[in-house]
Amino acid sequence: MIIVNSPIMQDKIIEILEAVKEPTFEFVKKDGIKVYFNTSLEDKEEACAIAKKEIKKDPIASAIMFTVKSEEYI
Numbered sequence: 001m002i003i004v005n006s007p008i009m010q011d012k013i014i015e016i017l018e019a020v021k022e023p024t025f026e027f028v029k030k031d032g033i034k035v036y037f038n039t040s041l042e043d044k045e046e047a048c049a050i051a052k053k054e055i056k057k058d059p060i061a062s063a064i065m066f067t068v069k070s071e072e073y074i
Helices: 010-018 044-057
Strands: 002-005 025-031 034-039 067-070
Touching: 002 010, 002 044, 010 025, 010 034, 010 044, 034 044, 044 067
Parallel strands: none
Antiparallel strands: 002 034, 002 067, 025 034
């Protein structure tokens, strides 16, 4: 599981990550500023890097402040 911390545009982040084909990201829940995703990738650090890259590629989402962490760091 990975966690995206963002106080704004959470629905946009969910839309971006669920559109990724490989690895897959599946929205689990929102809890305050945290958005939780399951991923098909076993290496959670790599999944975090891919998620961050995919979010930054979007012209609208690239301007927001966010962090992506694996559950090991929470």
